[in-house]
Structure formats: C-alpha cells, structure tokens
Amino acid sequence: MKKVGIIGSTGSIGTQALQVIRELNGEEPESFSVSVLACGGNVGLLAKQAAEFLPEAVSVGDKNGAEQFRELIGELRPGYKPEVFYGAQGLKKAAAFDQDILLNSVVGMVGIEPTLAAVKKGTDIALANKETLVAAGDIVMREAKKSGSRILPVDSEHSAVFQCLEGLRSEDVESVILTCSGGPFRTYSKERLEEVTLEQALNHPTWKMGGKITVDCATLMNKGLEVIEASRLFGLPVDRVEVAVHPQSIIHSMVRTRDGAVFAQMGVPSMKLPIRYAFAHPVRHAAGAERLDLFANSPLTFEKPDTDRFPCLALAYEAGRTGGTMPACMNAANEKAVSLFFRGAVRFADIPKIVERAMEAHVTVRNPGIRDILATGKETYRTAGEDLLRR
Ligand SMILES: NC(=O)c1ccc[n+]([C@@H]2O[C@H](COP(=O)([O-])OP(=O)(O)OC[C@H]3O[C@@H](n4cnc5c(N)ncnc54)[C@H](OP(=O)(O)O)[C@@H]3O)[C@@H](O)[C@H]2O)c1
The missing domain is CATH 3.40.50.720 (NAD(P)-binding Rossmann-like Domain)
Structure with a gap:
C-alpha cells in the first residue's frame, strides 16, 4: 500500500x-x-x-x-x-x-x-x-x-513533457514545447483587455481550476510560470522552452529531438491523468481513464503567443534568464497583483505593470539561499502594486 x-x-x-x-x-x-x-x-x-x-x-x-x-x-x-x-x-x-x-x-x-x-x-x-x-x-x-x-x-504540461521524455536520451533533446490554451482573452485587442472584469477572467475556455491559476491563465503569466518551472525541472535554459498557443488543449505539451522528431502527449483536458500518473508512476491504470475522441476534437491548431498583448509571458522569460532571486520577485509580485485584482483594487491590465515595476526595482541576489528567496517573496509581496493603489 x-x-x-x-x-x-x-x-x-x-x-x-x-x-x-x-x-x-x-x-x-x-x-x-x-x-x-x-x-x-x-x-x-x-x-x-x-x-x-x-x-x-x-x-x-x-x-x-x-x-x-x-x-x-x-x-x-x-x-x-x-x-x-x-x-x-x-x-x-x-x-x-x-x-x-x-x-x-x-x-x-x-x-x-x-x-x-x-x-x-x-x-x-x-x-x-x-x-x-x-x-x-x-x-x-x-x-x-x-x-x-x-x-x-502534476502540472499537465510538465507531466506531458515528462511522459514524452521517458526513453529519450537527454543529449538528444533540443527543446520542449509547452502548449497554452490562450485563455479567455486570446482574441482580444489591447484596448479591450483594459476593460475586462474579474468575472470574465474567471471564465476559462477549457479548464476548471482554482481562482488564482485561472487569472494567471488569462494574463498568460501561468504559461510564464510554467516556462521557468519546465526549465528548472528538466534542466534546460528558458530559451529552450517554447510556447505554442493551442486553443483546443488536446496536446498537453511536446518535446523536439535533434533529428527533427516532435513527441506529443495528447488526451482530454483533465487533471486526473497527470495526478494518477504521478501517484502510480511508472504504472498506468485504467481506473477513471477518459478516452480521447480524435474526430470530435479535430482540427488541432497552433498560434504564436503575442507578448505585446500579454506581456507577462515576456516578463517570465526575462526573470527566468536573469535567475537568482528574480523569479521569486516576479512570482510574488504576480501573487500580490492577482490578489489586488480579486479585491477590485486594480484592473486586469495593471497586473503586468505591477510585475514589471517590481522586477525593475529588484536587486537580484545571485546563487541565493532559501532565506534570500523567502525574504524576496515577502518583501515584494508587501510592496508590489502599492504605488498604483495610492493614485
Ligand atoms: N487547478 C488546476 O487544474 C491546476 C493545474 C495545474 C497546476 N495547478 C497548480 O496547483 C496549485 C493549486 O491549484 P488549485 O487550482 O487546486 O488551487 P485552489 O483550488 O485555489 O486550491 C488551493 C488549495 O491550497 C490551500 N491553501 C491555500 N493557502 C493555504 C495556506 N496558507 N495553508 C494551507 N493551505 C492553503 C487551499 O485551502 P482552503 O481552500 O481550505 O483555504 C486549497 O486546498 C497551484 O499552484 C496551481 O498553479 C493547478
């Protein structure tokens, strides 16, 4: 047992x-x-x-x-x-x-x-x-x-990459490709993004999740967090973690190998498979499994992410490249910004601004210990977004 x-x-x-x-x-x-x-x-x-x-x-x-x-x-x-x-x-x-x-x-x-x-x-x-x-x-x-x-x-994208990597030699892996639904505002203009409400942000097109991650999906910060998560988990520089917007959420993520092959893990959008696989690894169980109907889910499409309309993704790449305490700063600023958005104290479009300002103000500690990381998180959470509130 x-x-x-x-x-x-x-x-x-x-x-x-x-x-x-x-x-x-x-x-x-x-x-x-x-x-x-x-x-x-x-x-x-x-x-x-x-x-x-x-x-x-x-x-x-x-x-x-x-x-x-x-x-x-x-x-x-x-x-x-x-x-x-x-x-x-x-x-x-x-x-x-x-x-x-x-x-x-x-x-x-x-x-x-x-x-x-x-x-x-x-x-x-x-x-x-x-x-x-x-x-x-x-x-x-x-x-x-x-x-x-x-x-x-357990994150479905990372579980997908983990499953694709099984049996591959690390030296043959060129990059990983995280898929992204694009969130509820995928087709919105910059102007329209200024007006979105919390209720709209909580209405994710393909996944039912907790409130914070649902807002992160709408800003694409969730994908940014996942880029850094993948980089640390699989030991790859952030620039070898690609993102492809895939609105159907059927391909959970992919791995490119140096011979040009692309491995993908597909399935219905449900967290039960990644949870089950993490609990039972390497055994695969049939209990509770949901079957993918390929024909009902056709066609599968892909788009490039737009970091101009969704700057959080670019900020995450920057934080991941900088390393040290910067990702902790970015993450804490985002947690604070999302909590302020929940309280109605800032607008949706303020979330990337709050994160960007916190990152600009942060002096990165190189090779941090856990104390540096926790202190960065605490201090950033305390101060981030306060300037926007006072206006
Ligand atoms: N939901 C998904 O599909 C999904 C997919 C991939 C990754 N994730 C990640 O998984 C994590 C959880 O997401 P979720 O959607 O399940 O969130 P959620 O529905 O908001 O649940 C969060 C859980 O954390 C508990 N919690 C919050 N603050 C706590 C504290 N200070 N001490 C102890 N427990 C605390 C909550 O307890 P109470 O409710 O009792 O306060 C609740 O059980 C997040 O990091 C998210 O990014 C989620």
Whole structure:
C-alpha cells in the first residue's frame, strides 16, 4: 500500500486527487492510503475528507480552525482522533510526515517550505504547486538529487513533457514545447483587455481550476510560470522552452529531438491523468481513464503567443534568464497583483505593470539561499502594486 499525503486537499487539484485515489482503490483495493490532509480555511470540507480517508494527521490554517476541526470530526467520526496541526509550521509538519509521496497542491509561495521539508526527507513529490519551482527551483532540484526524492510533475504540461521524455536520451533533446490554451482573452485587442472584469477572467475556455491559476491563465503569466518551472525541472535554459498557443488543449505539451522528431502527449483536458500518473508512476491504470475522441476534437491548431498583448509571458522569460532571486520577485509580485485584482483594487491590465515595476526595482541576489528567496517573496509581496493603489 502506498501512503499519500495531500496538502491543499480542499482545492481543485486536491479534490480531484482524492477522487483519483477512490478510483485507484476501486480498481485494486487498498493500493493507496492517505497519511495526511491539509487545507487553509475550508475546515468543513477537510473534516468530511478526513472522515472518509482517515489520515493519521491533518493541518489547517490557524488555531481556531484546529478547534473547529476537532469538533466536526468528533461528530462525523466519534472515536477517531488524528493529530491536528495548524499554520505554516503545521503545513511543514504535514509535508514532512512519514509517507511515500506528498502531493503539494497548495496555491502560491506558501508551498515552498513544505516541499523542501519533504524533499529533505527523501519523500517523492507529486508537484502541482508550480510557484515552488519558479521561486526556488534550483534549490529544490539540488536537494532532491541529494536525498533521492523524485519530483513528479502534476502540472499537465510538465507531466506531458515528462511522459514524452521517458526513453529519450537527454543529449538528444533540443527543446520542449509547452502548449497554452490562450485563455479567455486570446482574441482580444489591447484596448479591450483594459476593460475586462474579474468575472470574465474567471471564465476559462477549457479548464476548471482554482481562482488564482485561472487569472494567471488569462494574463498568460501561468504559461510564464510554467516556462521557468519546465526549465528548472528538466534542466534546460528558458530559451529552450517554447510556447505554442493551442486553443483546443488536446496536446498537453511536446518535446523536439535533434533529428527533427516532435513527441506529443495528447488526451482530454483533465487533471486526473497527470495526478494518477504521478501517484502510480511508472504504472498506468485504467481506473477513471477518459478516452480521447480524435474526430470530435479535430482540427488541432497552433498560434504564436503575442507578448505585446500579454506581456507577462515576456516578463517570465526575462526573470527566468536573469535567475537568482528574480523569479521569486516576479512570482510574488504576480501573487500580490492577482490578489489586488480579486479585491477590485486594480484592473486586469495593471497586473503586468505591477510585475514589471517590481522586477525593475529588484536587486537580484545571485546563487541565493532559501532565506534570500523567502525574504524576496515577502518583501515584494508587501510592496508590489502599492504605488498604483495610492493614485
Ligand atoms: N487547478 C488546476 O487544474 C491546476 C493545474 C495545474 C497546476 N495547478 C497548480 O496547483 C496549485 C493549486 O491549484 P488549485 O487550482 O487546486 O488551487 P485552489 O483550488 O485555489 O486550491 C488551493 C488549495 O491550497 C490551500 N491553501 C491555500 N493557502 C493555504 C495556506 N496558507 N495553508 C494551507 N493551505 C492553503 C487551499 O485551502 P482552503 O481552500 O481550505 O483555504 C486549497 O486546498 C497551484 O499552484 C496551481 O498553479 C493547478
């Protein structure tokens, strides 16, 4: 039986991961058990998940949430008393629990320290939290090499590249090509982008996801984060990570080899396949599999991304090339800008401006340690966008 821990179990990826575990255990009883579950504020859902999967420990956002969880679980499952952690320390404890694999599906920079805690123990990581590899990719990959922990990508593009790379020699790989739906504003003019609302930005054409990543998809920052994530994960310079807009989201990503071949991984747009493959690698399970109808999804088309209308993608390439603490700065500025957009404090078109200004002001630390990265993230988050608010 494989022990899986899930931090971010109440989110879009977390809930789908629990469904994958139900399906895998339906195919082969007791092949997976859940060791820990962790969330931020949705304690009600966490209690229901814990009552079903009986983890040894849970972690919630704060002390009040911990009290609330104890009450709820006492009603749902009398007699069952898991350890209850809370806060940032609780999340780290949950990540460092004794388990075979940790799914990190929390959103944002809060995912960095738990990933490192698990990697240092040698636990395999199913990584959905892309912000970890963007801000601290070099450190995480170095520590993983030392401890023997495997980083198994859950992001569908990186899972696709990972699957295409299996059986290829690294020296034969020329580049990877990340596909991108183009988001809901793919055809909008620059002027029209000035006017878009939060409601429109949350209406993604092909994927149903958490709020922050959905806005990132609309600005193309999500693709920018993924370019850096791919570069760190697969050990390639960012300029060997290409992006192709592919509105149908059927090809999840590709790999070019030096003999001119292009390998693509295709499937219906669903996160369950990458989650299932990360949990069971290298085994492929039929449970819950969705079949692609090629004829219903024809034709497949490709466009070049437009960095003039979507500057976040160009900013991410720049941050990835600069390296050091710059990607952490870019990521934190984006997190802040998106949170301000959610609050209605800035416009959609302000998001790239906030990121660009933060990057211009940042003095990059070369070869940073984890403290430099966390300090950059914290300070950038505190200051980014404040000038736009005051106007
Ligand atoms: N959704 C997708 O299809 C998709 C695809 C590829 C990659 N990803 C990546 O996967 C990550 C998660 O995305 P998502 O769409 O699943 O996000 P989401 O639906 O917003 O879920 C985020 C999860 O993180 C938890 N969380 C947030 N802040 C926390 C904190 N301070 N401490 C502990 N837990 C915290 C939330 O708990 P509460 O809700 O209980 O507060 C929730 O369980 C992101 O990095 C995203 O870029 C997502």
